[in-house]
Amino acid sequence: MARAAALAAARSGRRAGAFSLGPALAVPAALLVAAFLAAPLAVLFRYSLNRYSPREFMIDAVTAENYIRFFTDAYFIGVLATTVQVAAVCTAVSLLFAFPLAYLLARTDSRWKSALVIAVVFPLMVGNVVRAAGWMAVLGNDGIVNHALLGLGLVTQPVRLMYTPFAVHVGIIAVVLPYMILTLQSVIEGIGRDVEEAASNLGAGPITVFRRVLLPLSLPGVIAGSTLVFILCMNAYATPVLLGGPQFKMMAPALYDQFVRTTNWPFGAALAFILMVSTLVLTVIGTTVLSRRMHHRRLEAAPR
Amino acid sequence: MAPAGRAARLKRRAGRWVLRAIAALVFFFIFIPVIFVVWISLFQQQIVSFPPEGYTLRWYENAFARTEFRDGFGLSLQVAFLAMLIGVTSGAAAAYAIVRFRFPGREALNTLLLGPLVVPGIVAGTSLYVYYIMVENILDMDFRATLHGLVLGHILLTIPWTVRLVSASLIGLDRAVEEAAMNLGAGPWTTFRRITLPMMRPGLVAASLFSFIQSFENLELTLLLVGPGRTTLPVAMLNYLEFRIDPTIAAVATVQIVLIGALMLITDRFVKLSRIV
Numbered sequence: 026m027a028r029a030a031a032l033a034a035a036r037s038g039r040r041a042g043a044f045s046l047g048p049a050l051a052v053p054a055a056l057l058v059a060a061f062l063a064a065p066l067a068v069l070f071r072y073s074l075n076r077y078s079p080r081e082f083m084i085d086a087v088t089a090e091n092y093i094r095f096f097t098d099a100y101f102i103g104v105l106a107t108t109v110q111v112a113a114v115c116t117a118v119s120l121l122f123a124f125p126l127a128y129l130l131a132r133t134d135s136r137w138k139s140a141l142v143i144a145v146v147f148p149l150m151v152g153n154v155v156r157a158a159g160w161m162a163v164l165g166n167d168g169i170v171n172h173a174l175l176g177l178g179l180v181t182q183p184v185r186l187m188y189t190p191f192a193v194h195v196g197i198i199a200v201v202l203p204y205m206i207l208t209l210q211s212v213i214e215g216i217g218r219d220v221e222e223a224a225s226n227l228g229a230g231p232i233t234v235f236r237r238v239l240l241p242l243s244l245p246g247v248i249a250g251s252t253l254v255f256i257l258c259m260n261a262y263a264t265p266v267l268l269g270g271p272q273f274k275m276m277a278p279a280l281y282d283q284f285v286r287t288t289n290w291p292f293g294a295a296l297a298f299i300l301m302v303s304t305l306v307l308t309v310i311g312t313t314v315l316s317r318r319m320h321h322r323r324l325e326a327a328p329r
Numbered sequence: 330m331a332p333a334g335r336a337a338r339l340k341r342r343a344g345r346w347v348l349r350a351i352a353a354l355v356f357f358f359i360f361i362p363v364i365f366v367v368w369i370s371l372f373q374q375q376i377v378s379f380p381p382e383g384y385t386l387r388w389y390e391n392a393f394a395r396t397e398f399r400d401g402f403g404l405s406l407q408v409a410f411l412a413m414l415i416g417v418t419s420g421a422a423a424a425y426a427i428v429r430f431r432f433p434g435r436e437a438l439n440t441l442l443l444g445p446l447v448v449p450g451i452v453a454g455t456s457l458y459v460y461y462i463m464v465e466n467i468l469d470m471d472f473r474a475t476l477h478g479l480v481l482g483h484i485l486l487t488i489p490w491t492v493r494l495v496s497a498s499l500i501g502l503d504r505a506v507e508e509a510a511m512n513l514g515a516g517p518w519t520t521f522r523r524i525t526l527p528m529m530r531p532g533l534v535a536a537s538l539f540s541f542i543q544s545f546e547n548l549e550l551t552l553l554l555v556g557p558g559r560t561t562l563p564v565a566m567l568n569y570l571e572f573r574i575d576p577t578i579a580a581v582a583t584v585q586i587v588l589i590g591a592l593m594l595i596t597d598r599f600v601k602l603s604r605i606v
Contacts, residue, residue: 047430051438054423054492057415057484058441062453065460069452072459126352143593148359150589152546154566155582159362161574162369162377169365172379202359230337231344260449262549267570277451277549284455284553294459297452304449 073294083290091295101279101296105303108276111190111265112258115197116251119205122198123250127209128239132218142210149203157267160196161187164268188270196264201254208253212246213239248315252308259304276300363586370579377574388576389584398581400558401565404476408561409544411480416487417537421529423488424495442492445485450549457482458553474556482554486547487540494539498532538596542589 076086095101130141148156163169164186171183186192216239224238225231240247262277269275280300283293373383392398420442426432427439445453461472472478506528510520548563555564562585569578 048426048432048435051423051426051442054419054442054488055438057419057481058444058488061457061460061481062445062448062485063441065453065456066448068460068463069456122351122355122358125348126355129348129352143597144356145359147590147593148363150542150546150593151363151586152548152563152589154546154548154563154570155366155585156362158566158570158574158578158582159364159366161570162365162579163361165377165574167376167378169379199359199362202355206355231341256449260451260549262451262552263567267567277449280451280455281552284458290459293455297449297455300449301452 069294069297072290073298075291075294077289077291082288091292092299094292095295095299104274104276104279105299107274108259108300109303109307111193111197111261111275112255115194115201115258116255118194119198119202119254120247120251123202123205123209127206128213130206130210131213142207145203145206148199153200153263154267156200157196157263160192160199160268164192164195187268188272190269190273192268193265193273193275196268197258197261200261200264201257204257205250205254208250209243209246212243212249216242244315244318248312251315252312255308255311256304259300259307366579366582367586369574370576370583372576372579375575377576388580391577392580392584395577397560397565397569398562401560401562402581402584404479404559405545405562407476408479408483409541411476412483412487412544413537413540415480416484416540417491417533419484420488420491420540421495421533421536424492424499427492428496428499439492443489446489450547451552453485454482454550454553457550461554473554474559476559479551479554479559479561482550483544483547486543486550487536490539490543491536494536495529495532498529498535502528534596538592542592546585546589 072083073091074087074089076084076088076090078084095105126145130138130145133141135141161168165171166183166185166187168186170186171180174180174184175182220238220242221234224234229237260277261275262281265273265275266278276296277300280293280296283289283296287293368381369377370388371384371386372381372388373385374381423438423442427435427442458473461478464470465472472481502525507520507524510524511517515523546563547561548567551561551564552567555561560568562581566578566581
């Protein structure tokens with residue numbers, strides 16, 4: 026009897042003695058995150074309300090002028106617009122190209138499946154700097170693309186590909202594709218093959234099956250993947266710096282510059298929060314629009 | 330009827346091949362940078378141009394002779410190892426508390442621990458930079474460009490991965506085995522050590538791998554926390570690449586690729602990587 030009670034208590038995690046000890050296990054990790062993420066962010070936010078002075082560096086104040094400056098300065102509005110544009114394009118393109126591969130990975134019975142999935146993860150693990158280096162060798166004036174174009178006689182002198190928005194898009198898409206593929210694959214795996222088979226047995230062609238069955242059912246994955254990828258694009262640093270060159274400015278490099286080159290901490294701090302809040306707002310809008318469409322489809326499809 | 334059916338089948342087949350072709354191209358595309366870095370590291374000529382004039386391994390020697398890469402590699406290994414050790418230990422303990430116990434603030438705790446995934450690396454890095462300067466003034470102790478300063482920052486990269494991976498492995502764990510052990514007379518500590526911990530092993534191994542890699546390849550969070558003579562490998566590589574791409578830097582990158590590839594293969598022997606990502 027006592028043992029049964031003890032077991033029941035253990036199941037709900039409330040054994041005498043363990044009650045106070047259990048949650049305490051989380052204290053070290055929570056303290057580390059609080060001390061080295063939450064507290065620094067709070068300090069940074071406080072600094073964003075300070076005033077910058079070229080002579081005195083930073084003056085204690087409570088002012089919104091750094092935020093106002095951002096939204097009244099055409100240059101910084103342009104930086105934000107470029108960032109959002111790059112993020113939107115890269116998210117859309119990676120979604121388009123990730124879907125076929127994610128679908129095949131989800132549906133294959135090949136014994137190579139796990140090797141293929143690892144191969145998708147691998148480039149993601151080697152780091153952004155390494156991949157940017159690879160693209161520099163591919164897209165440079167002496168790179169393989171120009172070598173091929175010149176060799177084929179398509180151009181007479183090297184085409185400038187490096188340090189262009191094109192290079193940044195290519196680099197970022199390659200960085201985020203694995204995330205999109207893995208997210209979509211896990212959602213498609215959860216959709217039964219029988220649903221697709223039923224649709225095609227009822228006479229739907231492959232395109233109809235995709236548009237009316239597969240796509241609506243995989244929308245949660247589309248939303249999750251796009252959100253993740255959009256955030257990663259908004260925060261990109263290494264790729265725009267190395268492939269875009271000094272002229273091409275996105276938010277993360279601009280933020281870094283404020284701390285290192287201009288040493289305007291209050292404005293740099295404001296940039297950090299503008300970056301985070303605009304990313305949050307845009308992802309919330311995007312998610313709402315997409316899930317409302319999903320809801321709409323559901324209602325349409327629901328039997329009456 | 331029959332010809333129409335055949336046409337439809339043919340069309341479906343063609344569709345499959347188009348799908349496969351796109352998938353293969355996407356695969357190739359994400360591998361392009363990795364392939365080219367490795368290839369270029371073997372080129373004979375110093376200025377990258379195609380086709381190669383010949384192949385050599387001397388750039389590896391050259392890369393190793395450069396102090397910024399040798400020291401950067403050493404520092405990155407140290408930071409990644411220490412951050413992994415502390416992050417996985419504290420993160421796994423926290424995951425255990427979150428999965429096994431019900432207490433007020435549990436959800437908030439989970440959100441806090443996954444927080445580092447949400448905050449952009451560059452923002453976390455700059456906030457740590459101003460914070461370290463503030464703390465240095467108060468405590469009269471260096472944090473920027475020190476080993477402990479870097480490790481404390483990098484722990485942030487390891488905790489969310491650990492909490493996610495270890496929580497997942499704990500949720501999938503059959504509690505009946507633990508109960509059986511306790512019924513057979515094992516105390517809570519023995520049960521934990523002999524039953525729970527071994528069952529958590531796949532999650533712990535995966536968490537260690539991901540933590541190590543996340544720390545080793547990190548650039549954004551580290552960028553402002555390094556200093557002269559104390560620079561991690563990715564920051565040293567970025568500084569070099571801002572001026573040029575040559576076989577030497579490609580050799581450094583290849584070493585990193587090989588190291589990470591080896592780590593992934595070793596881990597795959599313990600846990601199916603394709604299951605956890």
